[in-house]
Amino acid sequence: MLVMRTSLAAPAACGLPVFCQPVSSTRQPSEDGPSRAAHLKETGPSRHPLSHRQRIDWHWHDVNQLITPGLGVLEVSTPHGRWVVPPHRAVWLPAGVPHAQQAYGPSELRCLIYPAGTNPLRLAAPAVLAVTPLLREIIAHLTGPDAPTGRPARTLEQAALDQLAHAPELPLGLPRPTDPRLRDLAELLTADPADDRSLAALGRAVGAAERTLSRLFRAELGLGFPQWRTQLRLQHALVLLAEGRSVTATAAACGFRSPSAFIEAFRHAFGTTPGRYQQD
Numbered sequence: 001m002l003v004m005r006t007s008l009a010a011p012a013a014c015g016l017p018v019f020c021q022p023v024s025s026t027r028q029p030s031e032d033g034p035s036r037a038a039h040l041k042e043t044g045p046s047r048h049p050l051s052h053r054q055r056i057d058w059h060w061h062d063v064n065q066l067i068t069p070g071l072g073v074l075e076v077s078t079p080h081g082r083w084v085v086p087p088h089r090a091v092w093l094p095a096g097v098p099h100a101q102q103a104y105g106p107s108e109l110r111c112l113i114y115p116a117g118t119n120p121l122r123l124a125a126p127a128v129l130a131v132t133p134l135l136r137e138i139i140a141h142l143t144g145p146d147a148p149t150g151r152p153a154r155t156l157e158q159a160a161l162d163q164l165a166h167a168p169e170l171p172l173g174l175p176r177p178t179d180p181r182l183r184d185l186a187e188l189l190t191a192d193p194a195d196d197r198s199l200a201a202l203g204r205a206v207g208a209a210e211r212t213l214s215r216l217f218r219a220e221l222g223l224g225f226p227q228w229r230t231q232l233r234l235q236h237a238l239v240l241l242a243e244g245r246s247v248t249a250t251a252a253a254c255g256f257r258s259p260s261a262f263i264e265a266f267r268h269a270f271g272t273t274p275g276r277y278q279q280d
Helices: 133-142 150-165 180-191 199-206 210-221 225-242 247-253 259-270 274-279
Strands: 046-050 055-060 064-078 081-085 089-093 099-114 127-130
Touching: 046 064, 064 133, 064 225, 081 089, 081 225, 099 133, 099 150, 099 225, 133 150, 180 199, 180 210, 180 225, 199 210, 210 225, 225 247, 225 259, 225 274, 247 259, 247 274, 259 274
Parallel strands: none
Antiparallel strands: 046 099, 055 099, 064 081, 064 089, 064 099, 089 127
16 A cells, blocks of 8 residues: 555644644744654645645654645745645655645645655655646545545555656746855845846845856756746745735736736746636
8 A cells, every 4th residue: 555544633742733733824934943843643645624824834754745735825845945836736745854834825735645665756855746637636536535445545546656657847946045145135035026126236235246146046046046036926926816816916916027927927837827727
């Protein structure tokens, strides 16, 4: 059997289940959060409704996880970076990686787990994967109230594994910078994704030359600055759309030069328009 079944709500040091720890609705994962992550025993296929901005605090598992929102948007933070994931995407989390999650809009976390040695994509770090309609239905069935057991469950679990083996990895994560200058720049743009200052102007704000920052983006994050900023803006757009903002208002709040430019960037990244995404 490929997917194990145990209980998600393992007690943390404070005596509360990690899943239910009360946290501020606006608090973001702290820099030292991963170092204080609790070990949480995962149960297997699981589904958990989440209210808007509800957080699951830092924790880790000794199994691999495939996490996807059944609805709404789910933000997944790890020491490697941050992902804002819509329902047609999933995050693969290798065993032992500390992570925290936050929901935007009424959401639902769906999770499959695999033993640490079962890694069809041979991924050593977290990654965003495409979720095919078939895989989405398999996950929904395995995590639903009438989830199968026995041989039917094992058949679906193997089908999910087969789908994962061919799931393309998508460059939609936002890598977490370690250089202090990049961190300062990232904080500026995270606070205001519509900030349209050039890299040279941002460099003056953080005390670094444009050429130095450009080199650091490539060397440390594997992305050029324009690509990184676009991904930041698209992640913020997913949050605003989940909160019910219009396409036009979202485009302006995220710094796109026009609604049509936003729609094109969104379609390129997610394979659908923001308007259709909201309807779905």
